[in-house]
Amino acid sequence: MSTVSEKFTPKRSIGCLCCLLICSLLCGTIAGCTSKNDFAPVSSGTKKMTIGFSMATLKEDRWLRDRDIFSAKAKQENIDVIVTNANNDINEQYRQVKSMIDKGIDLLVMVPQDCERSAYCVQLANNAGIPVISYDRLVRNCKVDAYVSFDNVKVGQLQAEELLKKVPTGGYLILNGAKSDNNSTMYHQGYFDKLQPSVLDGKIKIIAETWVQDWLRENAYSFVSEQLTHNAGQINAILAANDSLAWGAIDALSEAKLTKKVIVVGHDADLAACQRIVDGTQDLTIYKPIDKLVEKTVEICRTLAQKKKISYEQTINNGAYDVPYLMCDVIPVTIDNIDATVIKDGFQLKEDVYRTSK
Structure with missing residues (x-):
């Protein structure tokens, strides 16, 4: 078997060298353009999270x-x-x-x-x-690895402080959140940090207290309705662990024609709660950004x-x-500062908050 080979001549060598030089220059130019102008996609090597x-x-x-x-x-x-x-x-x-x-x-x-x-x-x-x-x-x-939340004890403290300011003596109902939620325990700690001295002094009386399963408004409504039936005239304030529970409590108060006569606080700054604040049926909510x-x-x-x-x-x-x-951190919201807090921050729109006000 024979092998055929081309003879390498000086003339052919010069031609090949020219071709190689031109290719090299072209490749360098292309590479330079790619680097400078990002024509070619560049992988960061990082996976999207x-x-x-x-x-x-x-x-x-x-x-x-x-x-x-x-x-x-x-x-x-x-x-x-x-x-x-x-x-x-x-x-x-x-x-x-x-x-x-x-x-x-x-x-x-x-x-x-x-x-x-x-x-x-x-x-x-x-x-x-x-x-x-x-x-x-x-x-x-x-x-x-981490717990990211608000100052939940402070939430309870702020709610209790508002009630003590508005109702320094009288009967209180407490609607805790679900026992299955650790925050409920933290709110509860905050309440009693502030309420306990007045309870011990006999200035306020806890008429009844419950832990509302699944944070359901309807469960709060049922509890408050029952308490209003058995303890009519003794309930002056209701501390609700969130605005949904406050809503259920206010529904029960409305049926008993006691809205605005019993002070109610909640938290979360829900739209309906902000509307109740400007209407005067809920005294306080807590804004959590x-x-x-x-x-x-x-x-x-x-x-x-x-x-x-x-x-x-x-x-x-x-x-x-x-x-x-x-x-x-958290921010207490009442009729006095609702415009400067939840509305100013854009958390709720002014036209929505004041839509139901008379």
């Missing part, structure tokens, strides 16, 4: 706001977010969290439906090596995704761990 946002409920106006603000912030930050709503069903929350983990989320942000039983959801994430942020409600007895809570949460998500340490000033013990507690 996906957050699973597990919500316990969307029944109250407040949680709808959290969902919408969180989703908008994630989109602004080029973060994918999967939002689920457990409809106050712990088993459904467990299934939803498992599904999100199977889909490959990078972080889990969770509003626990049950402060104890939602720990099983956290365990799923722990087993998958996924960081967990407890959002506004604390999950107990499990390993969470959700945009600040969301901003802090997304910031922590980025920190954890980059496997960096969270910067924090305090912790809260969840029964098993000292969890970094990143806290946002």
